[in-house]
Amino acid sequence: MDYSRGMTVSINDTRSKIWSTEQLPPAERLDYWIGAICEAFLEMHASAYNVEHFHARLEAVSLDALVVNCVTHTPQNIYRRKADIARSRDNYSYLICNTTSAWQVSQEHIASHLLPGDMVVLDSRSRYELNFPTSANTVSVQLPIGWLETWLPASQQLLGRRLDGQQGWGLALRTLLQQLTVDSVESLVLPARLIADQIGALLSLTAQAHTSGEVGSSRSGALVEKIKQGIRVRCAEPGLVASSIADDVCVSVRTLHRHLAIAGCTFAEILMTERIALAHRMLTSPAFVRLNIAEIGYRVGLTDPSHFARAYKRRIGVSPARARTKN
Incomplete structure (x- = not known):
C-alpha cells in the first residue's frame, strides 16, 4: 500500500x-x-x-x-x-x-x-x-x-x-x-x-x-453499590425509572448516571440484568412451575412477552422455554 x-x-x-x-x-x-x-x-x-x-x-x-x-x-x-x-x-x-x-x-x-x-x-x-x-x-x-x-x-x-x-x-x-x-x-x-x-x-x-481523589473514588464505589442494591430490590416494578432509585439513595438523577458511567455501567443495563437474573431463578425453581412464561416476565417487570423472551435469550443464551425444559 x-x-x-x-x-x-x-x-x-x-x-x-x-x-x-x-x-x-x-x-x-x-x-x-x-x-x-x-x-x-x-x-x-x-x-x-x-x-x-x-x-x-x-x-x-x-x-x-x-x-x-x-x-x-x-x-x-x-x-x-x-x-x-x-x-x-x-x-x-x-x-x-x-x-x-x-x-x-x-x-x-x-x-x-x-x-x-x-x-x-x-x-x-x-x-x-x-x-x-x-x-x-x-x-x-x-x-x-x-x-x-x-x-x-x-x-x-x-x-x-x-x-x-x-x-x-x-x-x-x-x-x-x-x-x-x-x-x-x-x-x-x-x-x-x-x-x-x-x-x-x-x-x-x-x-x-x-x-x-482516590479516597473520593472509594466513596463513589460505595454509592454505586447502594444504587445497584436499590435496583435489585425494586427491579420487579414495571416502569421503574432512574429518578425513583435516585430518590431512594438521596442523590440527583444526574449524579446517579454520572457515578454509574464512571463505574462503566448504566441504569438500564443494571435493571435488565437484575430482572433477567430474577426471571432465571423463577424459571428454574420448582416453586414457580405453575406459572407460565409470560406471567414470570410480568412478575419481573417485563410486561411484553416477546421483549422478555428476547432479552432473556440474549443474556442467558437459551429461550425461557428451553431454560424451563432443561430444569
Missing part, C-alpha cells in the same frame, strides 16, 4: 502532516489507515466496526518537543501488542482526550471507561487497547518519556487510568487540549515551549488531583 496516496503535506513540511482515507476506495481505507498510524505514531494494529463505511483523518503538528495529533474517525479499535512493541525502535508516552464520545481504554491490567472530555496517559512500552464504539474526535499528544518524567515522576501509577476532564485542573487541561489544532499551533504568537510546559504543568496538577 502506498501511504502517500492519502497523505497531504502542508507547505511547511517540517511542522505538519495530514493522513486521510477520504480519497481512497472503501476496500483500501483500513489497510491504509493501519499504515498511516504506524507511520505517524508507532507500530499498532486497527480494526473497524464497519469496514465498508470506515473513514479516518489524522493531522500531526510539532509543538516544541511534543507532537500534537488531531484524529477524527468512525468506530474503530486500536491495539498495541507485544509484536508491535518488539518492532518499534522508539517509545513515547501519550496524553489522549476524546472530546465527543464515551470510549474504553486498557493498558496491561488496568481498564477504564472514559466520558467525553476525560483523558488518559499511555506508555508505548506496554500493551494497550483503545475501543471507540462510536465516531470520535481525539487529541493525542505524543510526549517524550524523559519529558513526561520531569513533570510526573510517578507517571507509571497513572497509566490506563481515567483522568477526570469534567472539573478542576482536569477541565483546564481538557480545555487547553481542545484548542490544539494544526492551524492554532502553527499560528502561535507565544513560544511553542511555553505551551508545551503549560500542558506539563496542567497534567501534573490533574494527576495530583486524581491521586487525592
